[in-house]
Amino acid sequence: MDLLDAESELDELINIRGDLHIIGLSNLDAAQAANVNLWKKEGLQKLTLEWCDILQNSDVTLRDLQPNEANRVPDCRCVPQQNDRAAQVLQCLRPNSNLEELIIKGYNGSSFPSWVGSLPLDRLASIELKDCQNCEELPPLGCLPSLKHVVIQSLPSVQLVGPEFLGDVGDIPYNNRKKAYFAFPALESLKFRDMGAWEEWSGVKDEHFPELKYLSIVSCGKLKVLPNFTSGPKQRIRNCEKLLQPLCQNIHWNLMEYIPPSSELSYTCMAEGDISILEASCSYST
Numbered sequence: 001m002d003l004l005d006a007e008s009e010l011d012e013l014i015n016i017r018g019d020l021h022i023i024g025l026s027n028l029d030a031a032q033a034a035n036v037n038l039w040k041k042e043g044l045q046k047l048t049l050e051w052c053d054i055l056q057n058s059d060v061t062l063r064d065l066q067p068n069e070a071n072r073v074p075d076c077r078c079v080p081q082q083n084d085r086a087a088q089v090l091q092c093l094r095p096n097s098n099l100e101e102l103i104i105k106g107y108n109g110s111s112f113p114s115w116v117g118s119l120p121l122d123r124l125a126s127i128e129l130k131d132c133q134n135c136e137e138l139p140p141l142g143c144l145p146s147l148k149h150v151v152i153q154s155l156p157s158v159q160l161v162g163p164e165f166l167g168d169v170g171d172i173p174y175n176n177r178k179k180a181y182f183a184f185p186a187l188e189s190l191k192f193r194d195m196g197a198w199e200e201w202s203g204v205k206d207e208h209f210p211e212l213k214y215l216s217i218v219s220c221g222k223l224k225v226l227p228n229f230t231s232g233p234k235q236r237i238r239n240c241e242k243l244l245q246p247l248c249q250n251i252h253w254n255l256m257e258y259i260p261p262s263s264e265l266s267y268t269c270m271a272e273g274d275i276s277i278l279e280a281s282c283s284y285s286t
Contacts, residue, residue: 015043016041016043016044017043017044017045018043018044018045018046019044019045019046019047019048020041020044020046020047020048021047021048021050022047022048022049022050023050023051023052024050024051024052025049025050025051025086025089025090025093026051026052026086026106026108028089029085029088029089030085030088030089030091030092033088033089033090033092033093034092036092036093038093038094038095038096039094039095039096040096041095041096042096042098043098044095044096044098044099045098045099045100045101046099046100046101046102046103047095047099047101047102047103048102048103048104048105049090049093049102049103049104049105049107050103050104050105050106051086051105051106051107051108052105052106052131084109086107086108086109087109087110087111087113090104090107090109090112090113090116091113091114091115094113094115094120095121097120097121097122097123098123099121099123099124100123100124100125100126101124101125101126101127102116102121102124102126102127102128103127103128103130104116104127104128104129104130104132105128105130105131106130106131106132107129107131107132107135108132108133108134109132109134109135110134110135110136110157111135111136111137112129112135112138112139116139116141117139117140117141117142117143117144117167118140118143119143119144119145121144122144122145122146123146124144124146124147125146125147125148125149126147126148126149126150127141127144127147127149127150127151128150128151128152128153129151129152129153129155130151130153130154131153131154132154132155133154133155133156133157134157135155135157135158136157136158136159137158137160137164137165138152138155138158138161138164138165139164139165140164140165140166140167140168141165141167141184142165142166142167142183142184142208143167143168143183145185145186146186147184147186147187148186148187148188148189149187149188149189150187150189150190150191151191151193152191152192152193152195153191153192153193153194153195154193154194154195155195156194156195156196156197157197158195158197158198159197159198159199159200160198160199160200160201160202161198161200161201161202162200162201162202162203163202163203165183165203166183166184166203166204166208167183182205182207182208182210183208183209184208184209184210184211184212185210185211186211187209187211187212188211188212188213188214189212189213189214189216190209190212190214190215190216190233191215191216191218192216192217192218192220193216193217193218193219193220194218194219194220195219195220195223196219196220196221196222197222198220198222198223199222199223199224200223200224200225201223201225201226201227202227204227204228204229206228206230207230209229209230209231209233210230210231211231212229212231212233213231213233213234214233214234214235214236215229215233215234215235215236216235216236216237217235217236217237217238217240217243218236218237218238218239218240219238219239219240220239220240220243221239221240221241221242222242223240223242223243224242224243225243226243
């Protein structure tokens with residue numbers, strides 16, 4: 001499908017319903033993205049925006065693949081001058097407030113636009129942010145009152161997850177009756193994966209994440225400490241050495257009379273399940 005044809009057809013499909021997956025966004029500029037008029041598509045329930053050029057059945061592509069490109073491994077990285085262009089394109093692809101699921105993949109801007117995490121998306125129940133190589137901070141998803149599931153994967157430039165992730169929650173309408181003065185009022189599942197630079201998670205208060213039931217942290221090797229969640233979620237922790245070492249030490253202090261010094265310990269730990277009954281395996285070097 002030709003770029004201009006795709007743009008024109010999308011603009012005409014005002015009554016499109018269900019799922020829409022748009023790929024090849026690296027070939028779009030801001031003016032073309034604005035002409036797509038996603039904000040008019042009231043029937044959209046799930047939207048996937050992907051910057052990588054991968055052709056899939058039932059997807060809307062924004063250009064024809066060149067010869068021999070079908071088998072090419074896509075490269076989602078972007079030179080610096082293209083980062084601003086990606087940010088402008090995403091800014092212009094704001095969806096309708098009826099959207100329930102959003103996936104953003106391969107986005108190479110340095111930050112997310114204001115509509116990601118803003119109150120017009122008050123029906124959004126699920127969001128996935130994947131392979132966003134240049135983003136240095138997360139959007140304020142804590143402001144979304146209906147959000148139940150969040151996946152953050154492969155954002156290698158994020159070093160701190162702090163108050164910006166929680167957002168300004170002072171005026172969130174909740175249950176159509178009362179105001180919620182805490183972040184993530186409906187969130188049930190939160191998953192982080194492959195966040196190699198992430199070192200600190202701060203700003204979480206007792207009243208935040210009141211409905212959180214499941215927390216997954218996988219391959220976040222620099223993260224040292226988790227916040228305290230009063231909702232008591234089940235936790236899955238893998239390949240997070242600085243998180244798992246203290247857990248192993250705590251478990252063995254409770255079960256054994258003698259603990260070798262840390263210089264004599266090597267850890268091959270995995271923790272799953274309730275934080276109070278974590279299972280771990282620590283091997284001791286001689």
